[in-house]
Amino acid sequence: MKHIKQQFSIFSTNPDLVYIDNAATALVPDTVVKAIATYYTEYPANIHRGLYDISTKATRAYESSRKKVADFIGAKSDEIIFTSGTTFGCNMIAQSLKSRLTSVDNIVITRYEHHANLLPWQKIAQEIGCELRIIDIIKDGEDAYTLDMQSAQSCIDSNTKVVSIAYVSHVLGTITPVNDIIALAKTVGAISIVDAAQAVSHMPINVKDLDCDFLVFSGHKMYGPTGIGVVYGKKERLSSIEPYLLGGGMVKEVTDVSGIWKEAPEKFEAGTPPIASVIGLASAIDFIRGIGWENLQTHEKEITMYAHEKLKEVVDIIGPIDLEKRIGVFSFTILGIHPHDIAEVVNRDMVAIRAGHHCAIPLMTYLGVPGAARVSFAAYNTKEDIDILIGAIKKVKVLFTVK
Amino acid sequence: MDDILYKEYILELHRNPLHKKVVPNAQMEAKEVNTSCGDEISVQIYSNTQGVIEDIGHQGQGCAISQAAVSLLTDFCLGKSVREVVNITDEEMVTMLGIHISYARKNCALLGLKALQHAITNTTI
CATH class of the missing domain: 3.40.640.10 (Type I PLP-dependent aspartate aminotransferase-like (Major domain))
Structure with a gap:
């Protein structure tokens, strides 16, 4: 699925961009x-x-x-x-x-x-x-x-x-x-x-x-x-x-x-x-339709599994464990570090994530978290994107000295 | 090497904020919410009959930027008159913070100041 990125000019003008804020808005392919x-x-x-x-x-x-x-x-x-x-x-x-x-x-x-x-x-x-x-x-x-x-x-x-x-x-x-x-x-x-x-x-x-x-x-x-x-x-x-x-x-x-x-x-x-x-x-x-639902879902499932495996080692995921019951949207927190600070620091590695209440204040109140960072995947995301995200999160933790 | 934004004193104020407490007998208080993230800061002030701030405190949750800013702000206000601190400008607050603040983080830096100003203006001085 790596070739998918070639269909989006944003990745030619910003080759290092790791865009994982797709639940907010997806990127637009050149054909559109x-x-x-x-x-x-x-x-x-x-x-x-x-x-x-x-x-x-x-x-x-x-x-x-x-x-x-x-x-x-x-x-x-x-x-x-x-x-x-x-x-x-x-x-x-x-x-x-x-x-x-x-x-x-x-x-x-x-x-x-x-x-x-x-x-x-x-x-x-x-x-x-x-x-x-x-x-x-x-x-x-x-x-x-x-x-x-x-x-x-x-x-x-x-x-x-x-x-x-x-x-x-x-x-x-x-x-x-x-x-x-x-x-x-x-x-x-x-x-x-x-x-x-x-x-x-x-x-x-x-x-x-x-x-x-x-x-x-x-x-x-x-x-x-x-x-x-x-x-x-x-x-x-x-x-x-x-x-x-x-x-x-x-x-x-x-x-x-x-x-x-x-x-x-x-x-x-x-x-x-x-x-x-x-x-x-x-x-x-x-x-x-050009990608096809089967290819798209297989790819997203693979990315979701990989992200889940890697993320759970470095952050606290807020969401279901059973991957059959979820898609590739992960909200997470790191104890002692505010979501805005997480988003600000990962952005230095060109990783675009969302942080805040995600327009769901009653849900956040119910969950007992003032806010969370969120990553969400789409067709063009790769395992490499997730590796870069994990590396960036580790830098956040070093900066804020969370062991 | 010191980080450009998260300088050591910012991180230290985040870990150990100044004046993060309830002020007994406060006559002025207000809460401000950062609508983009849901963070809340409330500021309480106790002033003497001359309007000099004898005690000040803040509560709530926030990112490193907002916590450092409200720490520095409350520390600055202690011993000054309410009339003097109510006019602190956004620019002065950012200068006090001592780091370059991007457009996206401006609300974080100013959250405590807004709460302070509302606490004062909500009360007749």
Whole structure:
């Protein structure tokens, strides 16, 4: 997989860069940059109503990108809505479902959630006066950091209207048993939402197999550009919710006093969408398909195993031990050294890692750590990258004289 | 050789921060959070009737930079008047710290100063 780095110009301009902050954003291959540049240099027109060639070309590219995204997750084209990212997707779904909730209802999320899938629900729960329930994680033992299914069973009851869960924890790397949670949601008739931001570039996703009502993700965590995200919604769900944004391109008829919405997906895409980024996202899917899921997963598993083996000798990993239950995202601490100091010192060896609360303050509080350093791997990472990371961590410990 | 950022005195202040304690009968206190990492520093001040700081302390968690900065700051403030220290500028704080601070670490260096200033401005002086 070493040749993968050759597909990213950043590694020619920065040959010593060890980029292992992929859970924050993945790097972008040259093919994606080229797809975006081609749009801007050859057909940079607005989509839909343009009756000239370059607008037609742009519309075709935009809609064929939608088809590509749909195929990528086993959906139909009209179930794919382009947004600005996962955060927008979570807010959009939460606001769209708000009118269905009353004070006797409850909303269920997990302890893993990123602020993007926590705060919108927290606010709605406050406004409606309904309960926000949090499925806990197991604290100790072999299964530590995995989702507590007993807690899930007690949280999800006949008053549960919404179950919104992270597919993969962006802090712990844990893979959530999404199928089991969605099945539980179904037994009580609750709407199920999956935040797949951290899963989408690491494992094949099929929304029909998952049978969730909604699934959201971002382009920039899967080798695509920033500013583009996707909301998948089951057709019947999308037809029954009101649009979150109103404006151009989403109405059939308008009078002085009212409008009639188009069908999904247009209904949810008011205004000029990020056309170039949509085209870039389709190109990112081609990049993933070009490697192939089998190759990608074999490689990432190997890197994850190697990283786990090496990291546990030098740091305290916060996350599941069972490698079958996690992906290559490792948060860690070193006793007596602040995560920012770790990140600052490893950066001197061109190792890019993240440090802090990772936009999951309640999870960090629950874990009893003010912050952690985090490394996260992608297709282009190599064992050599991990060796350089370990060497850099050892330098941190020497500097701060931790034996 | 001394590290450019983590100079020996910075590391020493990180290991053994100055004035890291609760101040009895403090009339002024405030907590400040560094939103990028979640670190918290609270500063407590006891001043006499002339407004001279007779006791000062800080609590909380932080990186080597923030801990060294708040140590040096509280040490500087001891015996000075609140009116004098409330106007310490960001630049003066960085100078006091004595190391080059990158853009990314500026909030770390200034966390204690913000807490100190809020402690004073929240109280009528």
